[in-house]
Amino acid sequence: MVITGSKKLKDIQQAFSQRFPYLRVQFYATPHLVGEGSSVREQINENKTIAEARHPDYNRDNTGEFLMDEHMTVAEFEKAFFDQFGLSVQVFRKSGALWMQTTSTDHWNLAEQNRKGGSSEEAFIDKYGA
Numbered sequence: 001m002v003i004t005g006s007k008k009l010k011d012i013q014q015a016f017s018q019r020f021p022y023l024r025v026q027f028y029a030t031p032h033l034v035g036e037g038s039s040v041r042e043q044i045n046e047n048k049t050i051a052e053a054r055h056p057d058y059n060r061d062n063t064g065e066f067l068m069d070e071h072m073t074v075a076e077f078e079k080a081f082f083d084q085f086g087l088s089v090q091v092f093r094k095s096g097a098l099w100m101q102t103t104s105t106d107h108w109n110l111a112e113q114n115r116k117g118g119s120s121e122e123a124f125i126d127k128y129g130a
Helices: 009-019 074-085 110-128
Strands: 022-029 088-095 097-100
Touching: 009 022, 022 110, 074 088, 074 110, 088 110
Parallel strands: none
Antiparallel strands: 022 088, 088 097
């Protein structure tokens, strides 16, 4: 995925969800520690551009390619996004009908998270219907 300052956050969310359909990313005004959740009050509107959403202490205007490697852990993905582009992100995983922050499983890779989300959705559909 090519990242530029003019790209909207929703475009990144869409590209991420196409690659990992049972995961999603949300952007936040402040970074979080590994294993720590983010408050909904800190969530940034998805219609903002990357340049508008960057953390104020991040003083670079980086553009470039970001590889969404399925073998990256969630913690590595979130850290790389902040280090490279100054964006605080949180990965969410599908859990039945809900989306949960992956805080307790930040050590899992993106492929594992996506598989777990898919299994959870299948179990939910089997139990409650579509």
